[in-house]
Amino acid sequence: MNEHELDAEAIYVALREAIGASLAAQPQRSVHLIGIHSGGAWIAERLHRDLALPTPLGTLSSAFHRDDYGHRRGLPAEMKATELPFEIGGADIILVDDILYTGRTVRAALNELFDYGRPARVELAVLLDRGGRELPIDARYCGAVHPLSSERNFVLTRTDDARFSLRIE
Numbered sequence: 151m152n153e154h155e156l157d158a159e160a161i162y163v164a165l166r167e168a169i170g171a172s173l174a175a176q177p178q179r180s181v182h183l184i185g186i187h188s189g190g191a192w193i194a195e196r197l198h199r200d201l202a203l204p205t206p207l208g209t210l211s212s213a214f215h216r217d218d219y220g221h222r223r224g225l226p227a228e229m230k231a232t233e234l235p236f237e238i239g240g241a242d243i244i245l246v247d248d249i250l251y252t253g254r255t256v257r258a259a260l261n262e263l264f265d266y267g268r269p270a271r272v273e274l275a276v277l278l279d280r281g282g283r284e285l286p287i288d289a290r291y292c293g294a295v296h297p298l299s300s301e302r303n304f305v306l307t308r309t310d311d312a313r314f315s316l317r318i319e
Contacts, residue, residue: 156296158306158316161277162193165293166200169244169275172291173201181242184208186259187230189248189306193277196312197246208234210245212258238267244291248306250276253285278316280304 173179182205185194191209198207210232245259256274263269275291280298298304298318307315 154318156278156294156304156316156318158277158314161293161316162196162314163293165193165275165277165291166197168291168293169197170201179242180205181244182206182208182236183244183246184210184234184263185246186248186255187211187213189277190246191230192306192308192312192314193248193275194246197275206235208232208236210234210259210262212255212262215258215261232262232266234266238263238269241267241269243269243272244275245272246275248277249304250274250279250287250289250292251282253283253287256287257285277306277314278304 173181181203183194183198183203185191185207187209194207194209197203209230211230243263245256245263247255247259250256260272263272273290274287276289277293279289279292279295281295282298282300296304303319305317305319307317309315
């Protein structure tokens with residue numbers, strides 16, 4: 151591993167353990183994971199499997215709710231649809247994203263989520279918090295904090311066997 155890479159697997163384990171400990175301390179909770187496309191969905195899929203959650207897994211696209219929708223480079227080539235195979239109204243949700251930066255993706259995801267109903271609770275879980283918040287959003291569960299200047303970016307990738315890697319560009 152070089153100076154432009156982080157140990158994404160160790161960061162994932164820290165996130166999984168934080169969520170697992172919280173759920174073990176509250177066994178009565180019936181939590182639904184919802185991953186924000188695409189990196190958050192990858193992480194949510196693996197968390198759902200590794201934590202053996204009995205509730206259905208959801209995925210969410212925040213693209214149409216972003217406040218910079220018209221200013222971005224356009225829509226992703228492979229736009230994924232929101233899939234929420236359970237009732238959102240009254241649900242206990244952990245919203246999962248890969249990198250927390252300005253908070254705008256999370257804000258857009260919450261707007262999309264509330265289009266489907268009003269959850270009882272929404273907690274945020276992120277693999278990595280890079281700082282630089284523009285909105286008052288904070289993660290309840292976080293694998294690691296690694297500040298990064300605005301000129302640089304983290305890139306999360308996933309292998310065919312669902313292992314993560316994280317590099318700085």
